[in-house]
Amino acid sequence: MEKDENRLTEHFRMEEFVYSAMAVEFGLDNSLPLGVMPAIRNLTVRLLEPLRVYHRQSMYITSGYRSEELNRLVGGSPNSQHMRGEAVDIYVLDRYRLLEDLVGSRLNFD
Numbered sequence: 001m002e003k004d005e006n007r008l009t010e011h012f013r014m015e016e017f018v019y020s021a022m023a024v025e026f027g028l029d030n031s032l033p034l035g036v037m038p039a040i041r042n043l044t045v046r047l048l049e050p051l052r053v054y055h056r057q058s059m060y061i062t063s064g065y066r067s068e069e070l071n072r073l074v075g076g077s078p079n080s081q082h083m084r085g086e087a088v089d090i091y092v093l094d095r096y097r098l099l100e101d102l103v104g105s106r107l108n109f110d
Contacts, residue, residue, distance in 0.1 A: 008041060009049035017064030017088070022074060030067045032085075039085035040065065047107055048088065054105040055098055063089040 006014045014032070017040050023030040032040070052059050066074065066082040081087035092098045102109065 008044040011052045011059070012044050012048055012061070014040070016061040017085070020063070020066070020070055023067075023070050026073060028067065028070050028073070030065065030070050032065050036065060036085035043086060043088060047109055048090075050107055051098075051102060051105055054107075055092070055101045057092060057094070057097070059098075060091045061088055062091050 004013075008014055018030050018032050020028075020030050022028075048059070063074075063082060064087075065085050066076060066080065068083055071077075071080050071083050076082060090098075
């Protein structure tokens with residue numbers, strides 16, 4: 001079987017971190033700088049994947065990496081962790097259960 005270079009973990013792929021409907025709509029380049037990749041891998045391997053396994057429900061990334069221009073356009077903080085690959089917004093069907101699971105998992109997050 002061929003290795004999927006875009007797969008970060010069993011449940012997450014690199015494309016999820018860079019795709020932005022707003023970037024597409026406004027023709028912005030939201031390409032991932034090489035220096036941000038280690039942070040995204042760390043976030044995925046140490047938090048998102050273990051949380052997804054613990055939560056046992058689908059999780060969808062709605063906002064991952066943001067270029068400076070995209071971050072400004074969406075009204076993000078000027079020092080947003082999204083621009084460093086250290087933050088992600090996710091969608092789940094039951095956000096209260098996700099919060100309970102996040103606390104219960106004892107995973108390190110901020």
